[in-house]
Amino acid sequence: MTPSAPLAATPPTGDVRPALPLGRGARAVFDLALDGMVWSRRSLAMAVLLALPVVLAIVFRIVLQSDLRVRITPADFYGAVVTFYYLRFALPVAALFYATSLIADEVDGKTLTFLITRPVRRSAILLGKFAAYVVTTLALALPAAVITFFLLATANGWSGIGGRVADLFRDAGVMALALVAYGALFTRFGVVLRRPVIPGLLFIFVWELLANLPGYMPRVTLTAWLRSLVRHRPPQEGLSEVFGQILPAALSLQVLAGATIAFLGLSLWIFSRREYVIEQ
Amino acid sequence: MTRSRMVVFASMLVVGVGVVAAVGALYLDPARAAVGPLEAEGLALPADSKFVMGLDVKRFVASPFYARFANDRGQARPDAFAEIEEKLGLNPERDLDRVVIAGREAVGTKKEAGLAIVTGRFDRYKLGRAAEERPGVTTKNHQGTPMYLYNEGARGALAISFLDDDTLVLGSQRSVEAVIDNRSSGAGGLRANAKLLALIEGVKPGSTFWVVGDQSLLSRMPSTIPGGAGGSGVQLPSLRSMVVTGDLDPVVALQITGETVDAASAQNLADIVRGLVAMASLQAQQKPELQQLASAVSVTTQAERVLVNARFPYELLDSLHPKRRGVADAAPAGQ
Numbered sequence: 001m002t003p004s005a006p007l008a009a010t011p012p013t014g015d016v017r018p019a020l021p022l023g024r025g026a027r028a029v030f031d032l033a034l035d036g037m038v039w040s041r042r043s044l045a046m047a048v049l050l051a052l053p054v055v056l057a058i059v060f061r062i063v064l065q066s067d068l069r070v071r072i073t074p075a076d077f078y079g080a081v082v083t084f085y086y087l088r089f090a091l092p093v094a095a096l097f098y099a100t101s102l103i104a105d106e107v108d109g110k111t112l113t114f115l116i117t118r119p120v121r122r123s124a125i126l127l128g129k130f131a132a133y134v135v136t137t138l139a140l141a142l143p144a145a146v147i148t149f150f151l152l153a154t155a156n157g158w159s160g161i162g163g164r165v166a167d168l169f170r171d172a173g174v175m176a177l178a179l180v181a182y183g184a185l186f187t188r189f190g191v192v193l194r195r196p197v198i199p200g201l202l203f204i205f206v207w208e209l210l211a212n213l214p215g216y217m218p219r220v221t222l223t224a225w226l227r228s229l230v231r232h233r234p235p236q237e238g239l240s241e242v243f244g245q246i247l248p249a250a251l252s253l254q255v256l257a258g259a260t261i262a263f264l265g266l267s268l269w270i271f272s273r274r275e276y277v278i279e280q
Numbered sequence: 281m282t283r284s285r286m287v288v289f290a291s292m293l294v295v296g297v298g299v300v301a302a303v304g305a306l307y308l309d310p311a312r313a314a315v316g317p318l319e320a321e322g323l324a325l326p327a328d329s330k331f332v333m334g335l336d337v338k339r340f341v342a343s344p345f346y347a348r349f350a351n352d353r354g355q356a357r358p359d360a361f362a363e364i365e366e367k368l369g370l371n372p373e374r375d376l377d378r379v380v381i382a383g384r385e386a387v388g389t390k391k392e393a394g395l396a397i398v399t400g401r402f403d404r405y406k407l408g409r410a411a412e413e414r415p416g417v418t419t420k421n422h423q424g425t426p427m428y429l430y431n432e433g434a435r436g437a438l439a440i441s442f443l444d445d446d447t448l449v450l451g452s453q454r455s456v457e458a459v460i461d462n463r464s465s466g467a468g469g470l471r472a473n474a475k476l477l478a479l480i481e482g483v484k485p486g487s488t489f490w491v492v493g494d495q496s497l498l499s500r501m502p503s504t505i506p507g508g509a510g511g512s513g514v515q516l517p518s519l520r521s522m523v524v525t526g527d528l529d530p531v532v533a534l535q536i537t538g539e540t541v542d543a544a545s546a547q548n549l550a551d552i553v554r555g556l557v558a559m560a561s562l563q564a565q566q567k568p569e570l571q572q573l574a575s576a577v578s579v580t581t582q583a584e585r586v587l588v589n590a591r592f593p594y595e596l597l598d599s600l601h602p603k604r605r606g607v608a609d610a611a612p613a614g615q
Binding site: 034035038039136138139140142143147149150158164165166168169172228245246247 | 291
């Protein structure tokens with residue numbers, strides 16, 4: 001075991017510069033974190049992951065135009081992309097890799113000391129980084145979703161698109177909510193766990209399967225609440241087909257908002273009080 | 281501006297352009313609906329409608345379903361259409377856009393006929409002449425809108441009227457007059473039927489056909505289905521409303537949403553539907569052509585709602601109707 005230097009949150013004393021107000025501190029951290037997040041290998045990988053539906057939509061249109069037999073309409077394909085790809089896979093994975101690293105990367109890179117010795121509150125550090133995460137992931141996900149929508153909604157011409165755009169706005173809102181909710185949860189993973197990625201993956205690919213069980217089990221997942229907010233109901237098979245539940249939309253919004261506040265609040269509370277041990 | 285902010289700005293620009301295009305489509309799309317798939321004219325339908333159904337004729341005619349199941353009805357069909365076109369100046373395949381049909385409450389012992397609003401391009405002169413030449417047809421002005429009446433004053437009198445150059449309404453005299461009244465006053469009509477309007481709002485946009493019905497219609501449906509222990513039949517939970525939407529391209533896709541009185545009834549109804557699907561699965565062991573049928577239907581519940589999602593490939597429908605097989609084979613795939 002290498003020697004370590006405990007880093008505790010210490011209240012400012014008389015010979016220390018007073019901490020910046022929360023808003024200004026968070027803004028300063030946001031500016032710093034945004035540059036690091038947008039221009040990173042992680043963002044390149046996530047951009048590919050989140051933009052994949054655009055490629056699929058182009059292929060779908062080419063397949064249609066070639067008059068090959070496809071058994072799904074463009075609207076249904078878009079619904080499947082939003083429900084299965086974005087909400088069930090890509091957005092949770094993006095949230096996992098960004099949000100768990102908000103603090104864990106600073107610990108691994110041994111740069112947390114530099115951050116928390118600045119005259120910025122710890123809560124401002126976490127809030128600024130979380131805001132940078134939200135902006136970065138939204139900047140990667142929303143354009144891809146918009147382009148995918150238009151590629152698929154206009155596959156058979158522009159006629160009738162006016163009736164579908166409500167779905168685009170709704171889907172974009174739910175995607176943003178998914179990033180915020182999963183982000184808050186995985187931020188909590190990141191401030192508590194040293195290696196949060198594996199538990200995060202287990203949460204996404206094992207725990208979230210409870211959404212397909214009967215009774216009240218789906219209510220302990222995030223994906224069941226999120227999928228209840230979109231209008232798309234692609235056909236499913238297996239357990240999800242047998243026990244599939246759609247929860248009330250208003251309750252879904254309340255639960256997701258509550259979960260986000262709870263996870264983020266808990267993360268702030270833990271991060272403000274925890275002593276991080278930096279290996280030398 | 282830093283590079284990261286440039287990236288964020290560029291992506292927000294893409295989203296912004298998309299939002300502007302979407303809002304533009306919402307307001308400029310000629311097919312823009314007034315409420316769900318229902319155009320503004322449809323809101324003039326009587327408030328006491330029990331059900332409303334719609335058909336997108338353009339999508340229907342362009343679908344493989346029409347190509348497979350209507351074209352093989354015989355070679356006489358094009359001749360019939362040619363005759364209609366010559367007499368009325370109307371080619372239904374070409375000139376009709378949408379048909380909306382409403383069913384009304386019966387008044388006393390009178391059985392009320394359905395009411396249809398048809399939008400498309402009409403030769404008003406030829407249609408008017410054809411109506412006038414028909415024996416028993418009289419004309420009347422109602423609120424300044426001319427109506428053609430068939431068997432006026434008699435029981436079951438029918439009426440046809442042009443609401444404008446592109447919109448035709450036909451049905452019983454009482455219903456057509458109600459539509460004209462609602463349209464000219466700009467009030468009443470379906471706007472006064474909040475329950476039905478809410479159901480129409482929930483219809484999946486862009487559907488080829490759709491049907492919504494409230495409790496007054498569904499209360500007349502059978503409450504049991506034959507079978508069950510002791511031959512007593514299976515009790516069906518009562519439905520408060522039903523929404524059916526469907527598409528015909530590239531497969532026959534149906535989405536049925538039924539609202540029951542409570543979550544337990546919804547679960548009960550879902551179980552019954554699943555049971556029927558399971559029975560079809562058992563049949564599939566004896567009839568290979570039914571194998572796809574079981575996997576084509578999925579059933580989910582959402583509180584007091586039951587959602588049935590069915591997708592039938594045309595090959596499956598062909599296999600269920602052996603006589604059509606030969607015809608279907610002759611029809612171009614996916615057409």
